[in-house]
Amino acid sequence: MKWGEAILLLGFSTLALSSCTGQEQPVAKSETRFSEQESFLSQGYVCMVDNSLKDSLLIPVAFNGLTYYGCCAPCVEVLEGDTTFRYATDPVSGKIISKATALMALKSGSESEVEYFESESTLKQQQSKTTK
Numbered sequence: 001m002k003w004g005e006a007i008l009l010l011g012f013s014t015l016a017l018s019s020c021t022g023q024e025q026p027v028a029k030s031e032t033r034f035s036e037q038e039s040f041l042s043q044g045y046v047c048m049v050d051n052s053l054k055d056s057l058l059i060p061v062a063f064n065g066l067t068y069y070g071c072c073a074p075c076v077e078v079l080e081g082d083t084t085f086r087y088a089t090d091p092v093s094g095k096i097i098s099k100a101t102a103l104m105a106l107k108s109g110s111e112s113e114v115e116y117f118e119s120e121s122t123l124k125q126q127q128s129k130t131t132k
Contacts, residue, residue, distance in 0.1 A: 104116055
């Protein structure tokens with residue numbers, strides 16, 4: 001990637017994030033934001049652009065057979081156009097993982113900020129660190 005392309009991409013990402021109004025556009029209501037095991041979050045409630053838990057089921061974005069979620073039209077556009085927002089780093093293993101296949105949990109001490117994990121093992125390791 002050339003410098004000009006990198007700067008353009010960074011500018012687009014910044015513009016898209018700053019234009020997110022936080023006005024969620026829910027697709028449907030559901031009873032729970034947590035998985036059946038309740039140790040991790042249900043994907044459809046996490047905006048994968050601002051990495052935060054929302055109260056309503058979000059807008060699905062299909063890409064290469066995987067589903068990502070955005071809370072508003074600008075976030076959906078970012079997920080469709082900027083691959084960097086589709087990935088996260090597992091805080092335990094350090095591996096880069098797809099947000100669409102990751103397990104998600106609230107960051108320790110936060111009511112809405114989300115972390116992404118490659119497996120239940122790394123999720124449990126992180127949870128045990130924060131409960132000590």
